Amino acid sequence: MARTPPPFAAFEWKIAWRYLRARRAEGGVSVMTWISLIGITLAVFALIATLAVRSGFRSEFVGTILGANAHVTVYSAGELDAQGQVDRTIVEYDAMAERIAQVPGVQRAAPLVKGQVLITDRDRSSGVEVFGIRPDDLYSLPGIAESDQAYGDLSRFEEGIAIGSGVARAIGATVGDRVKLTSPNGVKTAFGTSPRVNAYEVVYVFSAGRYDIDRTRVYMPFPEAQSFFNREGVADEIEVMVDRPEDLNPILIPILEAAGERSQIWTWQDASGGFLRALEVEDNVMFIILSILVLIAAMNIVSGLIMLVKNKGRDIGILRTIGLSEGSILRVFFICGAFTGIIGTAMGVILGCLFALYIDPIFSFVNYVMGGGVWDPAIRGIYALPAELHLSDVLKAVGLSLGLSFFVTYFPARRAARLNPVEALRYE
Structure with a gap:
């Protein structure tokens, strides 16, 4: 009795890797893969960089307030x-x-x-x-x-x-x-x-x-x-x-x-609470906006996979004929899309972390190129653009990117798995 191969078997990875390395004649698929990869990389980079800057800005703002102002002020009524x-x-x-x-x-x-x-x-x-x-x-x-x-x-x-x-x-x-x-x-x-x-x-x-x-x-x-x-x-x-x-x-x-x-109190949170609440609202809005950018970048994976499924219709028919199940076909194309999302996310995390760690020389270079005056402390309140990298922010960006990538990949992969081998080979 034939033994059913386990999910994500080695041959499924080999087939997926072969499809990702499209020949020059199938350059359209390769181009869409690169577009998806670059889009996810930039979206994740922007998300991590923005979260790091917002965390750094809040930490710097609160730190300077607490370092030079009373935490609680007591005065007479x-x-x-x-x-x-x-x-x-x-x-x-x-x-x-x-x-x-x-x-x-x-x-x-x-x-x-x-x-x-x-x-x-x-x-x-x-x-x-x-x-x-x-x-x-x-x-x-x-x-x-x-x-x-x-x-x-x-x-x-x-x-x-x-x-x-x-x-x-x-x-x-x-x-x-x-x-x-x-x-x-x-x-x-x-x-x-x-x-x-x-x-x-x-x-x-x-x-x-x-x-x-x-x-x-x-x-x-x-x-x-x-x-x-x-x-x-x-x-x-x-x-x-x-x-x-x-x-x-x-x-x-x-x-x-x-x-x-007849005593009353006034805290630093009362004095700066409006600004801190505005920062919190801005953080949420920026996360939603950048999440939409990640979703748009992940949708390019759908375009690439749809083109790949269309170009590989004959291959799908042959693979189904020789015994591959619908689940194997689904996993092959899921790996193709998920692999793009994983690599793009990893590259975006690396770029985002490097940006947060080296923000001072990067900002100094931008300020030099722009001729100075990019950051006005009279408006911003602090003297430099801060960034503070938190593991939770990186994990949120990674989870969002991978989750969206896996989600949008499932549907074209499912379409490939349900392709009728007879219809796929009819005109071959």
Whole structure:
């Protein structure tokens, strides 16, 4: 009794490999195979490159926010003062900060004084936001104290101020210069409030990695900021840093309870949540669009297989006559289409991973060819195009490409398997 060969037997692979290596006379099939291969390669490459850039952009955005901003900000709901104005300052700020710092999961809590001023160096001025902060608290901000592009001496912070690199460029200042800070809420006199102007030495220039921070932020010693902004004995808010900034919900209520009555909180997710949600929507839309491109590329496999089945009708009839089953014929042509999808996917993964790993020299080359100015940090917020390669993104691209390739390959292969050998050989 004849033994039925197992699925995907060696002879099925040999026949499929023979069909893939079409003769010159059957160049149409070969051309369609190459078109399918190149299309899938480029589609998978584009999908992986886009996912890597989107992951890198989100990681860079979140990292720069968390490296230079409070994870949670605690401030007072305010009370009416004698003039009928709402006073939101915090009087017992040290006690409040100590209570918050004892909450499990909180790294530190620091009082801040904030105000907007005009900074001037010689004849150049710019509007900035001043953060009054204690030196130890400033040292704990990695985006400021650990910046690899910073210069100056942060240990001299109590003797002057620290400014962002964007502020330094805007006014032409550098370490050692004395700059003037002008506040409209200055000294109160019988004739009204006169602007307060003080000069400070720039002791440190930092780069937090975000254009909007570097362009607008100035750090000043906490006691000096209290005096400069008429905040003697009070603070404007409490800056809180936590262990898990991306999972804030479990810790918000304990922080609010520790802060006391009439306290309110504002998180980094509240401040940037709209942008993060926009990134998430854009990620989903880009994945759908690029998935359609992969589908279009995979459809070329159908065209190539249909042409192959038509050209090999006589061969199919002979193979069926000598005993090959419908399943064997189906698997032969399925291998032809799937092989194209597998090779195209593999090449696309290699190109996509190389792009993500070497994005900096690639982007520098593009910037050089275009004459510079391709990436504007004033618009993008960060200084370079980031890319972060995740295994999950690569697996999603591979699964999508192979799944579509196998799916569209089945139908022309099934048509070949159902071809009647009598009809195939009738006119031969």
